[in-house]
Amino acid sequence: MRAAWYDRQGPAREVLEVGELPDPRPGDGEVRVRVSVSGIHVGDLGKRQGWWGSTMPFPRVVPHGDGAGTIDAVGPGVDRSRVGERVWVYLAQSYRPFGTAAEYTVVPANHAVPLPESVPFEQAAGLGIPGITGHRAIFASGPVDGQRIVVTGALGAVGRAAVAVARRGGATVIATVHTAGQVKQALAAGAHHAVATESGDVAAKILRKTGGEPIDQVAELAFDTNLLTNLEILGYGGTIATYATTAAEPTVPYWQLAFKNITLQFLSNDDFPEPANEAAAADLTAALVAGDLHYPIAARFPLAEIAEAQELAEHSAGKGRVVLTLDGSG
Secondary structure (H helix, E strand, O other), rough: OOEEEEEOOHHHHHHEEEEEEEOOOOOOEEEHHHHHHHEHHHHHHHHHHHHHOOOOOOOEEEEEOOOOEEEEEEOOOHHHHHHEEEEHHHHHHHHOOOOOOOOOEEEEHEEEOOOOOOOHHHOOOOHHHHHHHHHHHHHOOOOOOEEEEEEEOOOOHHHHHHHHHHOOOEEEEEEOOOHHHHHHHHOOOOOEEEOOOOOOOOHHHHHHHOOOOOOOEEEOOOEEEEEHHHHHHHHEEEEEEEEOOOOOOOOOOOHHHHEEEEEEOOOOOOHHOHHHHHHHHHHHHHHHHOOOOOEEEEEEEEEHHHHHHHHHHHHOOOOOOEEEEEEOOO
């Protein structure tokens, strides 16, 4: 099969190679997916570059955890009726060496999620890492019906998913975006209200949207940057569910958090409980089908141009997803 890989960490153009690798075979409880579209996420870039202190657990890595395509083979213990099924896959390269930047990938059967014909592959191909993270940032503490939830970075890949599932879950969603020009985009993505952060006074803007009522939960893109704002807007017993930070070792105002009984949830996509992953997969698929979740596509590249695709993905935050197409449509 045609595939991309790296044998050492480093810059995309220096370490990524494209060539032929043996076709993988599914093992017990696994399916093989002929990949049509491979999604690129910041986590894929981080593993390749060694961000966050990450190292290579395998001597060779085929990158990308997310993708979409068609099951073409199944291993023992998997119903053969799944052959020919359209699916999107997640965690393809989590604790596994070979992801979706290849003509074929093999994943556990429950990580290949049935995808209705109405949803284009490219919409689902980048759903796993950001979508499941966004879902977990909303539902890690349980149902959210009737809650007031702030989603920061609402136009990012995680943020869009969080907005969609929070609204579908019955919450009132207040989105934050960087510029005033992005407010309409956040509202179109499903937020009930949106505020721009570039002019400051963010806490006051958010609370004006709620009529002064405190926020129940924040799905947080920048834990350190927004911590003091969140202390202002959260009510007693509120929650910050955070999946990223600018500073790796931020200062935490312990007593201010403690006096309001704030819960901090730190989220890392590779290690969510399997029932949470499966619930997220079902909810996210339903949101795609209903049109409540939609990802702008910034660019499409063929597999041979994976280095250029990953470089663009490093600089396209908030501008749309970058995908690889392996079915000739790129």
